[in-house]
Amino acid sequence: MTRSRPLTIAITGANSGIGLRAAEQLASAGHRVLALCRNPARGRAALETINAHARHPATLVVADLSDPGSIDAAAGRISQEFGHLDVLINNAAIFEQTLRRPTCTAAGHELFWATNHLGPFHLTARLSPLLCAAARPRLINVASKGLLTMPRIRIRFDQLDDPAWYSPTRAYYHAKLAQIMVSHSLALRTAGALDVACIRVPAVQLDADRVAAMPGWLRAPYRVKRRLSASTDRLGDTYARLALRPETWQAHADPSARGRAALRGIYVEENLRPVTAPAFAYDADALDRLWAVSQDASGDLPWAW
Numbered sequence: 001m002t003r004s005r006p007l008t009i010a011i012t013g014a015n016s017g018i019g020l021r022a023a024e025q026l027a028s029a030g031h032r033v034l035a036l037c038r039n040p041a042r043g044r045a046a047l048e049t050i051n052a053h054a055r056h057p058a059t060l061v062v063a064d065l066s067d068p069g070s071i072d073a074a075a076g077r078i079s080q081e082f083g084h085l086d087v088l089i090n091n092a093a094i095f096e097q098t099l100r101r102p103t104c105t106a107a108g109h110e111l112f113w114a115t116n117h118l119g120p121f122h123l124t125a126r127l128s129p130l131l132c133a134a135a136r137p138r139l140i141n142v143a144s145k146g147l148l149t150m151p152r153i154r155i156r157f158d159q160l161d162d163p164a165w166y167s168p169t170r171a172y173y174h175a176k177l178a179q180i181m182v183s184h185s186l187a188l189r190t191a192g193a194l195d196v197a198c199i200r201v202p203a204v205q206l207d208a209d210r211v212a213a214m215p216g217w218l219r220a221p222y223r224v225k226r227r228l229s230a231s232t233d234r235l236g237d238t239y240a241r242l243a244l245r246p247e248t249w250q251a252h253a254d255p256s257a258r259g260r261a262a263l264r265g266i267y268v269e270e271n272l273r274p275v276t277a278p279a280f281a282y283d284a285d286a287l288d289r290l291w292a293v294s295q296d297a298s299g300d301l302p303w304a305w
């Protein structure tokens with residue numbers, strides 16, 4: 001980990017899995033971690049773990065990404081207490097296979113779309129003035145290697161909250177595609193002022209308590225999956241290395257090109273090597289349309305760029 005100056009780093013879903021391991025690694029390397037968690041009790045328990053080897057005590061910020069009001073409150077608190085933010089890691093996501101029927105949030109959005117796409121979009125906008133105030137701001141979004149099996153996946157612009165096509169798996173990957181696309185859009189919109197990355201996370205072991213809380217029919221496949229999956233420490237290390245590395249995505253891109261070559265370096269695998277996203281994630285019209293519908297759904301958020 002190459003940056004020595006203590007950075008201020010916010011990470012969502014810092015109370016479990018990869019987010020917790022990344023928070024621990026970054027705090028023990030001397031950085032100020034803001035642990036964004038939706039559940040205060042789980043957040044406080046995580047803080048004890050994170051702070052066990054931290055040089056600067058981490059701060060717990062309660063934020064439910066499915067609730068725009070909660071995001072606004074969290075961003076307001078961070079803005080009051082911190083003058084800038086060096087890195088935002090949008091790690092939190094739901095992928096509960098038990099949600100066999102679509103659930104609608106109070107704001108009227110399907111829960112996976114609200115939590116895994118609109119929530120991080122809203123949080124990033126709200127924190128953009130603080131990122132703008134950092135010397136070398138960086139945004140890290142999180143997608144999934146499972147998208148490799150869906151090279152033709154598209155955003156269903158006319159059916160965003162429509163239950164007709166819903167399954168938890170479809171809704172999950174749909175929102176993960178959006179994470180790559182928002183990363184591409186922000187890289188283009190900020191023209192180098194913000195370093196942007198999106199990690200293609202492979203299969204990773206879930207924490208034992210999360211598996212234990214599953215119904216029996218899900219526990220068995222998850223136990224098999226566990227044997228084939230990377231450890232949370234391994235991916236926590238990926239997040240931490242990406243948060244701290246000196247180079248930006250542009251080291252891999254061809255600025256004179258368009259499409260994939262121009263955006264190369266934003267979407268990376270667990271060793272931080274650039275990888276190719278589904279084709280739709282490079283479609284310029286689709287990037288603009290996703291931005292517009294996300295802004296519309298979020299109430300035309302003000303952005304710092």
Ligand SMILES: NC(=O)c1ccc[n+]([C@@H]2O[C@H](COP(=O)([O-])OP(=O)(O)OC[C@H]3O[C@@H](n4cnc5c(N)ncnc54)[C@H](OP(=O)(O)O)[C@@H]3O)[C@@H](O)[C@H]2O)c1
Pocket residue numbers: 012013014015016017018019037038039042063064065066067090091092093094095115142143144145146201202203204205206207210229
């Ligand atoms: N594990 C894998 O195989 C895998 C594969 C590909 C991609 N990924 C991605 O990697 C990231 C981390 O996953 P993980 O494996 O570490 O899973 P995890 O242990 O289940 O962590 C998910 C985190 O997201 C939080 N979260 C869920 N809904 C939230 C909400 N509404 N508001 C705020 N926080 C919320 C959870 O909080 P609670 O504890 O309160 O539920 C938890 O802290 C996710 O983006 C996931 O999609 C994982």
